[in-house]
Amino acid sequence: MLWAMSSSPRSERRLRADRARQAADVIRQQVVRRAFPDGVLPDERFLAAEFSVSRNSIREALELLREEGLIDRVPGVGTVVVADKVEHGLNQLMGLAETLHEHGQITNDVRAATVIRAPSVVAQRLQLPADSSVVYVERLRRLNGLPLSLDLTYLALDVGEPLLDEDLVNRDIFSLIEQTSGQRLGTASVALEAVNADLHSATVLEVPRGAALMVVERLSHFASGRPVDLEFIRMRGDRLTMRAEICR
Amino acid sequence: MLWAMSSSPRSERRLRADRARQAADVIRQQVVRRAFPDGVLPDERFLAAEFSVSRNSIREALELLREEGLIDRVPGVGTVVVADKVEHGLNQLMGLAETLHEHGQITNDVRAATVIRAPSVVAQRLQLPADSSVVYVERLRRLNGLPLSLDLTYLALDVGEPLLDEDLVNRDIFSLIEQTSGQRLGTASVALEAVNADLHSATVLEVPRGAALMVVERLSHFASGRPVDLEFIRMRGDRLTMRAEICR
Numbered sequence: 001m002l003w004a005m006s007s008s009p010r011s012e013r014r015l016r017a018d019r020a021r022q023a024a025d026v027i028r029q030q031v032v033r034r035a036f037p038d039g040v041l042p043d044e045r046f047l048a049a050e051f052s053v054s055r056n057s058i059r060e061a062l063e064l065l066r067e068e069g070l071i072d073r074v075p076g077v078g079t080v081v082v083a084d085k086v087e088h089g090l091n092q093l094m095g096l097a098e099t100l101h102e103h104g105q106i107t108n109d110v111r112a113a114t115v116i117r118a119p120s121v122v123a124q125r126l127q128l129p130a131d132s133s134v135v136y137v138e139r140l141r142r143l144n145g146l147p148l149s150l151d152l153t154y155l156a157l158d159v160g161e162p163l164l165d166e167d168l169v170n171r172d173i174f175s176l177i178e179q180t181s182g183q184r185l186g187t188a189s190v191a192l193e194a195v196n197a198d199l200h201s202a203t204v205l206e207v208p209r210g211a212a213l214m215v216v217e218r219l220s221h222f223a224s225g226r227p228v229d230l231e232f233i234r235m236r237g238d239r240l241t242m243r244a245e246i247c248r
Numbered sequence: 249m250l251w252a253m254s255s256s257p258r259s260e261r262r263l264r265a266d267r268a269r270q271a272a273d274v275i276r277q278q279v280v281r282r283a284f285p286d287g288v289l290p291d292e293r294f295l296a297a298e299f300s301v302s303r304n305s306i307r308e309a310l311e312l313l314r315e316e317g318l319i320d321r322v323p324g325v326g327t328v329v330v331a332d333k334v335e336h337g338l339n340q341l342m343g344l345a346e347t348l349h350e351h352g353q354i355t356n357d358v359r360a361a362t363v364i365r366a367p368s369v370v371a372q373r374l375q376l377p378a379d380s381s382v383v384y385v386e387r388l389r390r391l392n393g394l395p396l397s398l399d400l401t402y403l404a405l406d407v408g409e410p411l412l413d414e415d416l417v418n419r420d421i422f423s424l425i426e427q428t429s430g431q432r433l434g435t436a437s438v439a440l441e442a443v444n445a446d447l448h449s450a451t452v453l454e455v456p457r458g459a460a461l462m463v464v465e466r467l468s469h470f471a472s473g474r475p476v477d478l479e480f481i482r483m484r485g486d487r488l489t490m491r492a493e494i495c496r
Binding site for chain 1: 265266268269270271273274276277278280283298299300312315316335338339340341342359360364365367368369370384386400422432433434435436437438439440441442443444446448449458459460461462463465471480483485488489490491492493494495496
């Protein structure tokens with residue numbers, strides 16, 4: 001047993017922190033999967049037995065998850081799930097409203113919807129000539145009123161301009177593109193990063209400065225292969241889980 | 249132009265912050281893609297023209313990326329890339345050493361490698377009877393010596409026990425499993441979350457408390473469909489980008 005290699009007070013503390021993390025990781029997934037009946041966690045004694053650790057380790061594990069905003073202590077009830085996380089699949093290219101229709105209503109605060117000169121990198125990614133005009137759309141996306149993500153979208157002009165007359169408040173850009181262009185979207189290239197929220201983005205997303213965000217860059221193509229939609233998305237880490245199935 | 253709707257000092261500040269974010273998102277991807285020759289960014293005047301914004305907005309954009317640890321100012325040189333991010337593909341199930349062999353040497357600090365009683369949730373996920381024993385391996389994974397991720401791995405006993413005699417310091421668990429079991433891995437279910445680092449995990453990963461981490465839960469199956477390897481992985485957000493191709 002490597003854990004028992006040292007018994008100094010210092011390594012004792014590390015040991016407890018390690019065990020707490022270990023339990024917290026398993027419990028986190030149970031929380032996200034809504035595995036606890038009525039959203040109430042088992043008591044500390046039960047969890048200590050479940051993970052074969054001390055009650056102090058379990059307390060530390062629960063404190064980690066409380067700091068992440070997933071659970072809270074309610075006097076007289078116990079430890080309850082307060083997380084409101086939804087899942088977004090990475091295996092199929094879908095808009096938020098399509099993906100989350102079972103969870104409620106997606107609405108968008110449209111912060112900008114206009115034609116701009118494309119920065120050269122954006123033009124390159126969209127395979128447009130330098131100095132092309134593109135449509136820029138900036139939306140704060142809400143699920144049942146609560147901020148979920150801040151999306152910055154660049155669209156090729158012929159694809160984006162028809163969208164400026166459409167219902168950007170209630171509709172996904174993907175479905176609007178397919179409707180107005182008459183073409184199907186095909187593949188998308190996605191890059192995911194975990195980034196701390198800067199002050200201004202934090203304010204917009206209604207999270208503390210520094211909160212962990214999932215930042216996504218997504219370049220979507222028509223089925224023909226032409227890239228048409230370049231998005232930079234900041235998702236609240238406490239509200240979204242990305243899921244994927246991978247093959248060896 | 250929605251951006252020009254208001255001209256109060258307050259909205260003026262919001263405007264600059266919005267434009268800074270917009271530029272920062274595009275530049276971030278250039279940094280991650282190593283798009284700048286010699287790792288030196290163009291000067292502020294060039295970038296201001298490129299993004300059609302003021303130099304103050306560009307300064308704010310660069311400050312955002314500096315705070316993320318991606319770039320820094322070097323007197324006499326300019327703004328240089330200091331990020332050391334590597335890419336991990338989500339489309340194919342691969343170990344870190346397999347994925348990153350071009351970037352350097354992966355080594356693992358083996359913090360635990362032992363047989364434990366499986367928490368009931370872990371037993372369920374691995375489709376094992378309650379109270380089964382499992383192999384637990386905890387590794388701090390380094391790329392060229394620098395911490396990249398902290399991996400907590402639960403393995404079915406028959407699959408994991410042979411690994412305890414193998415070279416866990418230098419080898420991926422995936423390749424060790426395939427070698428010792430004689431079976432190929434098939435699919436994996438992956439869940440990704442952005443989470444702020446707790447104090448202890450931050451210390452182990454050598455990042456500030458609260459740093460954004462990409463937390464991955466991954467359940468890998470043999471090609472036969474049997475789940476054998478359940479992992480909880482904390483990746484440093486400043487060192488890893490996850491990439492995927494998605495189909496509509």
